[in-house]
Amino acid sequence: MTKDARGFVDGVLRYLKQEGKAVSTVPKVQSLLHKVSAQARKEKEAYVTSAVALSNTEKQDLAEILANLIGHAVHLETRVDSSLVGGLKIQVGDWIVDTSLRGQLESMGHLLV
Amino acid sequence: MEQLGIEPSLLLAQIINFAIIVFVLGKLLYKPILDILEKRRREITQGLELTEKMRHEEEKMALKREKLLEVARRESHVILEEARRQAKDEEKDILASAHQEAEQVITKGKAEVERLHEQMRKDIRKEVVELAGIMAKMILSKSITSGDQHKIIQKHIRELKTIESQG
Numbered sequence: 001m002t003k004d005a006r007g008f009v010d011g012v013l014r015y016l017k018q019e020g021k022a023v024s025t026v027p028k029v030q031s032l033l034h035k036v037s038a039q040a041r042k043e044k045e046a047y048v049t050s051a052v053a054l055s056n057t058e059k060q061d062l063a064e065i066l067a068n069l070i071g072h073a074v075h076l077e078t079r080v081d082s083s084l085v086g087g088l089k090i091q092v093g094d095w096i097v098d099t100s101l102r103g104q105l106e107s108m109g110h111l112l113v
Numbered sequence: 114m115e116q117l118g119i120e121p122s123l124l125l126a127q128i129i130n131f132a133i134i135v136f137v138l139g140k141l142l143y144k145p146i147l148d149i150l151e152k153r154r155r156e157i158t159q160g161l162e163l164t165e166k167m168r169h170e171e172e173k174m175a176l177k178r179e180k181l182l183e184v185a186r187r188e189s190h191v192i193l194e195e196a197r198r199q200a201k202d203e204e205k206d207i208l209a210s211a212h213q214e215a216e217q218v219i220t221k222g223k224a225e226v227e228r229l230h231e232q233m234r235k236d237i238r239k240e241v242v243e244l245a246g247i248m249a250k251m252i253l254s255k256s257i258t259s260g261d262q263h264k265i266i267q268k269h270i271r272e273l274k275t276i277e278s279q280g
Contacts, residue, residue: 052262058270065273085253086265099269101253105246112242113235 036069040095046074049081049089051100066092 046066048054054062059076067073070092081089086101257265 050262050266051257052259052266054266055263058263058266061270061274065270065277068277082254083250085250086257086262088266088269097273099272101257101265102250105249109242109246113239 037093037095040093041070041072043070043093044072044074045077045092046070047077047079047091049079049084049091049100051080051082051084051086053080054078062088062090066090 046063048059048062059078063074063076066076074092084100084102085105087099087104088097089100089103090097
C-alpha cells in the first residue's frame with residue numbers, strides 16, 4: 001500500500017479504537033463463513049468473483065476447499081470485478097461468502113452508522 | 114240702699130234676669146263652646162300623640178334602615194372580599210396553568226432540539242462514514258497493487274483452508 005493509503009487506514013483504525021469498535025468492526029473470514037446451506041450442497045457450480053484474475057493455483061486451492069466444505073466437487077466459474085477493491089466473493093447457490101474489501105468496508109460502514 | 118239710689122226690687126229683678134241669662138247662656142252657648150274647645154283640645158292632643166308616634170316610627174324606621182344599610186354594607190364587603198379572593202385564586206390558577214404550559218413548551222422544545230441534534234449527528238455520521246467508505250475504496254483501488262491483491266486472496270484462501278480443516 002502507498003503511504004497515503006496507509007495513513008488513511010491508520011486514521012480509520014484510530015477512530016475505531018476511540019469508538020471502541022476496533023475489535024468488532026472489521027469482519028474476519030471466519031465470521032463471514034456461514035453454515036453451508038442444504039441447497040448449496042446440491043449445487044455443482046461455484047461462482048468466484050475477485051478484483052483481479054485468479055491464478056491457476058488459487059483456483060485449484062479454492063476448488064479443493066469448496067469441495068471439502070460442500071461435500072462434492074464443484075465447477076469454478078470465475079470473473080473479475082474491480083469494484084470489489086480486493087479479496088474474494090464466493091457464491092454457491094444461496095450460500096455466499098464475501099471476503100472482499102468492498103464488502104468489509106460496507107460492513108464497517110453499517111456498524112459505524 | 115235707697116240712699117245709694119239702688120232699687121232692691123229692681124236689683125232683684127236684674128239678678129233674676131242675670132241668673133236666667135247665665136242659665137240660658139250656660140245651657141245654649143257656653144256648654145257647646147266648651148264641648149267644641151274640649152273636642153279641639155282632644156284633637157290637638159291626638160295630633161300631638163300621632164306626631165310623637167310618627168316621630169318614634171320614623172326613628173325606628175331610621176334605625177331599621179341604618180341596620181339594613183349596615184347589613185348590606187357588610188354583605189357587600191363580604192361579596193367584594195369573596196370576589197377578590199376568587200379573582201386572586203383564578204389569577205393564581207391562570208398563572209400556574211400558563212407556567213405549566215410554558216414548561217411543557219420548553220420541555221417539548223428542548224426534546225425537539227435534542228431530537229434534531231441527534232438526527233443531525235446521525236446524518237452527519239452517516240455521510241462521513243459513506244464518504245470515508247468511498248474515499249477508502251478510491252485510495253485502496255489506486256494503492257493496492259496486483260501483488261497486494263494476490264496476497265490478500267491467498268491470505269483469505271489460507272484462512273478458508275484453516276477453517277475447512279478445523280470443521
